[in-house]
Amino acid sequence: MSLDPHPNLTSSVIFGLGWLYLIQFVMNFAWTWRSLKKGTHHRVPKFFGGGEVPVAMWWGMYTALLSMVMIAHFTGFSSPERFLIQLPGWFKFFVDSFIADAKWYFGFCVGAFGLMIWFRRVLATETAGWLMLNGGVLFLTLSLTDWDFRQIVGKPDNVPIVAMLFIVGYFTWLYFNRSNENDDRIEAGLPPKEAEDNEKVLVWPDLVYTELICMIAVTAFLFFWGVALQAPLEEPASAVKTPNPSKAPWYFLGLQEMLVYYDPWLAGVVFPSVILGGMMAIPYIDFNKRGNGYYTFNERKFAVSVFMFGFLPLWVGMIVLGTFLRGPNWNIFGIYEYWDVHKLEALNNVNLSEYFWLYGLNTAMPTPASTDSGMRILGMILLRESPGILLTLGYLIAMPSIMAMTFLKQYAFRMGFIRFMVFSNLILMMAALPIKMLLRWAFNLKYLVAVPEYFFNI
Amino acid sequence: MAKKLTTEEILKMSRANKADQSDTAPAEPAAGAAAPAEDSAPAKEPAKPAAAPKGAADIMAAIRAKGAGGAEASSGKPEAKPAAAAAPKSPADIMAAIRGKGAGAAPAAAKPAAKKATAEASAGNLPPVGEMLAQLKAGKKPAAVEAPAKPTLKLPTRPAPKVAPQPTRRAFLLDVLLSPFALAWTVLAATTGAWVLMLARFMFPNMIVEPPTSFKIGPPSDFPLGTVSTKYTAANGIWIVHTNQYKGKDLIYVLASVCTHLGCTPSWLEGEQKFKCPCHGSGFYINGMNFEGPAPRPLERVGVALSSDGTLEVDKSVKFQEEKGQWEDAKSFVDGSIA
Numbered sequence: 001m002s003l004d005p006h007p008n009l010t011s012s013v014i015f016g017l018g019w020l021y022l023i024q025f026v027m028n029f030a031w032t033w034r035s036l037k038k039g040t041h042h043r044v045p046k047f048f049g050g051g052e053v054p055v056a057m058w059w060g061m062y063t064a065l066l067s068m069v070m071i072a073h074f075t076g077f078s079s080p081e082r083f084l085i086q087l088p089g090w091f092k093f094f095v096d097s098f099i100a101d102a103k104w105y106f107g108f109c110v111g112a113f114g115l116m117i118w119f120r121r122v123l124a125t126e127t128a129g130w131l132m133l134n135g136g137v138l139f140l141t142l143s144l145t146d147w148d149f150r151q152i153v154g155k156p157d158n159v160p161i162v163a164m165l166f167i168v169g170y171f172t173w174l175y176f177n178r179s180n181e182n183d184d185r186i187e188a189g190l191p192p193k194e195a196e197d198n199e200k201v202l203v204w205p206d207l208v209y210t211e212l213i214c215m216i217a218v219t220a221f222l223f224f225w226g227v228a229l230q231a232p233l234e235e236p237a238s239a240v241k242t243p244n245p246s247k248a249p250w251y252f253l254g255l256q257e258m259l260v261y262y263d264p265w266l267a268g269v270v271f272p273s274v275i276l277g278g279m280m281a282i283p284y285i286d287f288n289k290r291g292n293g294y295y296t297f298n299e300r301k302f303a304v305s306v307f308m309f310g311f312l313p314l315w316v317g318m319i320v321l322g323t324f325l326r327g328p329n330w331n332i333f334g335i336y337e338y339w340d341v342h343k344l345e346a347l348n349n350v351n352l353s354e355y356f357w358l359y360g361l362n363t364a365m366p367t368p369a370s371t372d373s374g375m376r377i378l379g380m381i382l383l384r385e386s387p388g389i390l391l392t393l394g395y396l397i398a399m400p401s402i403m404a405m406t407f408l409k410q411y412a413f414r415m416g417f418i419r420f421m422v423f424s425n426l427i428l429m430m431a432a433l434p435i436k437m438l439l440r441w442a443f444n445l446k447y448l449v450a451v452p453e454y455f456f457n458i
Numbered sequence: 459m460a461k462k463l464t465t466e467e468i469l470k471m472s473r474a475n476k477a478d479q480s481d482t483a484p485a486e487p488a489a490g491a492a493a494p495a496e497d498s499a500p501a502k503e504p505a506k507p508a509a510a511p512k513g514a515a516d517i518m519a520a521i522r523a524k525g526a527g528g529a530e531a532s533s534g535k536p537e538a539k540p541a542a543a544a545a546p547k548s549p550a551d552i553m554a555a556i557r558g559k560g561a562g563a564a565p566a567a568a569k570p571a572a573k574k575a576t577a578e579a580s581a582g583n584l585p586p587v588g589e590m591l592a593q594l595k596a597g598k599k600p601a602a603v604e605a606p607a608k609p610t611l612k613l614p615t616r617p618a619p620k621v622a623p624q625p626t627r628r629a630f631l632l633d634v635l636l637s638p639f640a641l642a643w644t645v646l647a648a649t650t651g652a653w654v655l656m657l658a659r660f661m662f663p664n665m666i667v668e669p670p671t672s673f674k675i676g677p678p679s680d681f682p683l684g685t686v687s688t689k690y691t692a693a694n695g696i697w698i699v700h701t702n703q704y705k706g707k708d709l710i711y712v713l714a715s716v717c718t719h720l721g722c723t724p725s726w727l728e729g730e731q732k733f734k735c736p737c738h739g740s741g742f743y744i745n746g747m748n749f750e751g752p753a754p755r756p757l758e759r760v761g762v763a764l765s766s767d768g769t770l771e772v773d774k775s776v777k778f779q780e781e782k783g784q785w786e787d788a789k790s791f792v793d794g795s796i797a
């Protein structure tokens with residue numbers, strides 16, 4: 001018996017992982033079969049003797065490896081202390097030291113997003129998709145050998161988020177896969193694929209039957225889920241007691257993450273409304289008639305990239321950050337790191353006005369005297385916060401015209417004044433989150449405009 | 459049972475029947491002929507017209523007669539008789555006869571047939587408008603006057619009305635109470651009553667009653683310098699702080715345990731000497747000043763004073779905000795040297 005209270009491996013864990021490997025084995029067995037049927041070959045480099053080998057051979061080898069690993073799990077689970085297949089410590093350390101830092105995490109998200117767009121031709125092929133799926137499942141399986149990872153990923157309320165990651169990945173892949181095909185066709189002067197086989201189906205029975213079957217299947221699945229995974233109920237709510245960490249429902253974790261950088265009235269009221277209103281405004285802003293009813297990337301590069309940037313790194317990425325990385329006291333923890341309540345993270349934050357008056361000008365902040373009248377107090381506050389106010393106004397007023405004169409010239413021209421103003425302000429609002437994050441990480445900047453007297457901070 | 463009439467057949471028949479109502483005259487001999495086919499009924503001109511049916515109505519009548527007779531000989535016969543007897547007199551009688559036969563055939567056929575037949579039979583009391591019109595056209599009196607009592611009404615197949623025994627008082631009461639009407643009202647009343655009760659219960663939620671806003675927390679000596687007491691946090695939402703880190707003065711004051719960002723309850727971390735909020739990570743020094751995370755303002759103080767019996771008394775109904783200069787207010791602290 002192990003004395004470790006947080007053992008990385010136990011018999012039941014090893015046995016359970018055996019099932020995960022079994023699933024991967026079956027998956028890849030089918031894939032090997034498919035590859036064999038297709039009969040694709042590829043050349044072996046001269047150095048290894050030249051000639052051609054079937055692609056299925058590689059898949060077969062991987063499948064065989066998986067089967068051996070699976071057998072090892074199903075036979076060796078009785079002695080977890082001597083079980084060898086688990087994540088090496090250096091790997092965990094390496095991953096943790098990057099991911100447990102918001103800068104790196106966010107940089108990674110944005111970088112991955114850029115790479116995805118850049119290499120969409122390669123990544124959206126079937127083979128690449130299969131490799132990524134395999135990689136994701138294998139990473140999950142291996143990571144589950146870590147106690148801390150299991151604590152957070154295995155929580156019943158985090159199961160849908162893990163599922164969501166795979167689903168989001170699949171649909172993104174699907175989108176690029178289809179658009180690549182259509183983009184090729186359009187380039188060759190052909191109509192998009194969807195225009196060619198517009199096979200119409202009947203509402204009854206085709207559609208209604210499908211819907212009925214889906215309804216039943218989903219209901220059955222929810223029943224199964226409800227029985228298999230218990231609802232994570234907590235102690236009764238109390239106004240003077242907050243669980244640590246205290247997390248919003250998973251789909252709101254993006255908003256909660258926003259609250260770290262912005263005042264509640266902005267992150268909790270203004271930004272969510274702008275997100276909702278902005279999404280509704282998209283059809284009225286969009287003047288590009290192409291891409292209607294078929295998948296395409298090349299014909300709507302800007303629209304798709306902007307939307308995806310808002311959705312993938314800024315929304316899904318923040319959900320992942322909030323779910324898996326935020327721990328006690330809302331500190332960031334690595335995925336293999338113990339949730340230590342006493343983890344120390346220095347986060348001394350300074351307002352822009354303090355930077356400006358105290359450090360920049362080396363004078364005292366303009367402070368209203370206690371005898372001052374209301375108007376004078378307001379004037380003093382405005383003077384104190386003037387750098388931030390000017391910056392913010394400049395951002396919202398000057399930036400649209402700069403954008404219209406430089407890289408969005410075409411858009412400004414085609415949209416007209418009002419539409420372009422709405423459009424550019426929506427873009428600026430969206431960009432405000434990463435900008436504020438960068439400022440926080442780079443300069444420990446708390447608020448650009450800080451008027452705590454009137455609960456107004458930006 | 460030789461032949462059962464299907465619903466379709468019956469429908470067809472009744473449709474044909476209606477279509478031919480204007481042509482009731484030829485049905486007269488037909489009905490007469492159909493009945494004697496079973497037994498020698500006292501019909502005036504029996505055989506000949508039957509041999510050559512003139513129209514659809516004749517055929518229908520014949521079929522019906524056969525259906526009635528063939529399907530259930532025992533019940534068909536007695537019914538056919540009165541029908542046939544009445545037949546020659548007027549078209550209305552013939553109609554009634556047909557109907558009566560239909561009714562006779564029905565129980566033998568099938569349930570829907572029976573329904574149809576009984577429906578028709580009872581409707582026969584007042585002949586349909588079409589029928590009356592047809593009779594008027596033919597220059598005859600409306601059937602309803604001439605045939606007030608139908609043979610169908612006297613059919614033995616209809617159950618005789620039960621003769622209710624004279625109810626006793628108790629039985630009568632029970633009858634009333636168990637009638638569906640009364641039951642429905644009772645259930646409705648009970649449901650509504652339960653609902654109202656639940657509503658009343660809802661007005662008194664299962665909660666901790668708000669503690670008084672003004673209460674004693676013990677003598678100042680309970681709170682030595684450099685400590686934060688979390689003794690009253692869970693119940694009253696306050697920390698009692700004794701520190702000399704706010705402007706260098708030795709003070710005892712009481713902080714509300716409400717984060718100034720979005721209102722979560724931070725925790726006091728003894729090792730780090732700071733208040734840390736679990737919601738978005740705001741941090742506050744022991745003196746209540748915000749220094750990390752998004753909280754824009756220092757924690758708020760509540761009123762505290764030394765009461766006459768030498769203990770400290772907290773008044774949560776007043777708040778003191780540092781950024782408004784209210785921490786200078788004498789009600790927001792007591793001198794720490796008395797501890």
Ligand code: FES
Pocket residue numbers: 259717718719720721722735736737738739740751752753
């Ligand atoms: S509520 Fe305390 S940090 Fe947001």
